[in-house]
Amino acid sequence: MSKDLSKDVLGAIKRKTGKNISASSVGKVAGTVQPDTLENEAELKKLIRRVANMANIKLSDAKLNEIAHTIKASGVKTSNLESLMKMMMK
Numbered sequence: 001m002s003k004d005l006s007k008d009v010l011g012a013i014k015r016k017t018g019k020n021i022s023a024s025s026v027g028k029v030a031g032t033v034q035p036d037t038l039e040n041e042a043e044l045k046k047l048i049r050r051v052a053n054m055a056n057i058k059l060s061d062a063k064l065n066e067i068a069h070t071i072k073a074s075g076v077k078t079s080n081l082e083s084l085m086k087m088m089m090k
Helices: 003-017 023-031 041-054 061-074 078-089
Strands: none
Touching: 023 041, 041 061
């Protein structure tokens, strides 16, 4: 992921949530993503919950399902996480 995008993502998180998340924390989470993570709904939901917990954001089951559905419907692959991050920032 490019440094500019990383700064943009961290800035967007801070603006939307008021929470500071370190680049190293994002890197640790990103490092756990495997090729099948976005294909397996249970793994995708674990990833979404992990990110929400990192940002200290409570996530309802309905919102979790909505986010998971949006990500799966987008067709984003783990090989292009930068596109996923851009999509999530919108």
